[in-house]
Amino acid sequence: MSELKQQKCEACQADAPKVSDDELKALMREIPEWVPQSRDGVLQLEREFKFKNFKKAWAFHGKVAQLAEDEFHHPTLTLEWGKLTVTWWTHAIGGLHKNDFIMAAKTDALLAEME
Amino acid sequence: MSELKQQKCEACQADAPKVSDDELKALMREIPEWVPQSRDGVLQLEREFKFKNFKKAWAFHGKVAQLAEDEFHHPTLTLEWGKLTVTWWTHAIGGLHKNDFIMAAKTDALLAEME
Numbered sequence: 001m002s003e004l005k006q007q008k009c010e011a012c013q014a015d016a017p018k019v020s021d022d023e024l025k026a027l028m029r030e031i032p033e034w035v036p037q038s039r040d041g042v043l044q045l046e047r048e049f050k051f052k053n054f055k056k057a058w059a060f061h062g063k064v065a066q067l068a069e070d071e072f073h074h075p076t077l078t079l080e081w082g083k084l085t086v087t088w089w090t091h092a093i094g095g096l097h098k099n100d101f102i103m104a105a106k107t108d109a110l111l112a113e114m115e
Numbered sequence: 116m117s118e119l120k121q122q123k124c125e126a127c128q129a130d131a132p133k134v135s136d137d138e139l140k141a142l143m144r145e146i147p148e149w150v151p152q153s154r155d156g157v158l159q160l161e162r163e164f165k166f167k168n169f170k171k172a173w174a175f176h177g178k179v180a181q182l183a184e185d186e187f188h189h190p191t192l193t194l195e196w197g198k199l200t201v202t203w204w205t206h207a208i209g210g211l212h213k214n215d216f217i218m219a220a221k222t223d224a225l226l227a228e229m230e
Binding site for chain 2: 054055058061065068069074076077078079080081091
């Protein structure tokens, strides 16, 4: 299997399968910096990225927003002074699809490019 | 008194005064779309801006982020598909300073420019 970050998101319908508990465990090993969070019963992947100032956090925000447009899968991006919080989940299924893990891995890869 | 949106933020120290209840009432009349929210005991100003898609919300995000850098007063900006939530408060005083109302009014003015 190719690395998550090299995979593409597939079109996702309301009847697409959520990841199973076993898949979740296996996929989390590939994105160890991310935290699965349940909000209003919806499982999401979240990671906080810290930066030296607002401008650097904003620059990273731009890269993640462009990735979201390119893959047409959109996270919640919370920008604050020196911090960007990225939250991925799949609205259509109210939880986590493999796409979200792919996007999380691609987000990590964008950070690696910046550093 | 000039309109809020035409005023500049002043440098804000930890001993700067929070707005009083009376000032809050008067200032809210100038930014009626904003909602005062208390989070962990910290009063904040929040407004949700809805857009047709991610790209338009992102474009507005860029304008508000640039305003924040220009005035060197930074909000929390939460970007989602079709929505930007802007939250202003003054970290140094753990609440609302007049600066936050100025920034809220300037945010409204940026929206008016876009439309």
